[in-house]
Amino acid sequence: MQLRNITRALFGLLLILSAGFAFADDDKPGDAEKGAAVFKKCKACHKVGEDAKNGAGPVLNGVIGRQAGSDPTFEYGSDLIEAGSAGLVWTESKIAEFIENPKEFLRETLNKPRARSSMTLKFSNKEDRRNVAAYIATFSDSAAATTPEN
Ligand code: HEC
Structure with missing residues (x-):
């Protein structure tokens, strides 16, 4: 017993x-150093650092702490803009979540079954996602980057 x-x-x-x-x-x-290697997969569409220009996707400098879909120099899809207006602000963990499946992420965030994203890639590896988000955060100002996650 x-x-x-x-x-x-x-x-x-x-x-x-x-x-x-x-x-x-x-x-x-995430590990920003490892994330630098993962970011190679994003570079076809996104740039960071000095002289970065928009491509198929927006420049990701300063994206941490920024309202989603709010860079005035980039033409976003309407659902990402809507998510931003509804209060979505990028944190490292939100980015790691978003890139797993951007369309699904917007559908859940907006509770809108037909939402779409013009970013159609999916990144399944969780550690890669976390690391690349940490790498991107090094191009955002540190105060915003340490804002508590939500
Ligand atoms: C084939 C092109 C392409 C690739 C590759 C790509 N993206 Fe994107 N990304 C986009 C587009 C297009 C948007 C805008 C989406 C929309 O408007 O719905 C976007 C939006 C984003 C946003 C939101 C930006 C904002 O200002 O709100 C983040 C964050 C992001 N991508 C991160 C990544 C990361 C990290 C990777 C690599 C792991 C990646 N993307 C790979 C095309 C791409």
Whole structure:
């Protein structure tokens, strides 16, 4: 009997610990250095740094802390603009979420089943997404980049 209780207690403890680790893993900040390599996949459309110009996608300098779809020099899709007007502001974690599946992200954010994004690529690797978001953040001012995530 006692052994069974101990086993149960241990099992419970294990569950709590593993949940804790899973949470810690989700919260782990991205690695900007590794993200630089991932950003090569974005470069066909996005530029960062001095002299960056819009391409198929907007320049991503200063994007952390900026309202989504709000660079006046770029022609966004109407749903991304709508998400920005509804309060979407880019944080590292929002970017990591967005690039997993931009269309799905806008559908969920706007609660609009037919929403679309003109960014049609999807990036499935979670760690890559987190790292590239951390890399992009190095081109945003540090005060905005450390704004608490939401
Ligand atoms: C094939 C071109 C293309 C590639 C590659 C691409 N994007 Fe985009 N991205 C776009 C377009 C187009 C938009 C504007 C989307 C809209 O208006 O719906 C966009 C929008 C964004 C935005 C929102 C910007 C804003 O001002 O609101 C972020 C952030 C972003 N992309 C990040 C990335 C990252 C990170 C990668 C690489 C992992 C990437 N994109 C790869 C085309 C691309």
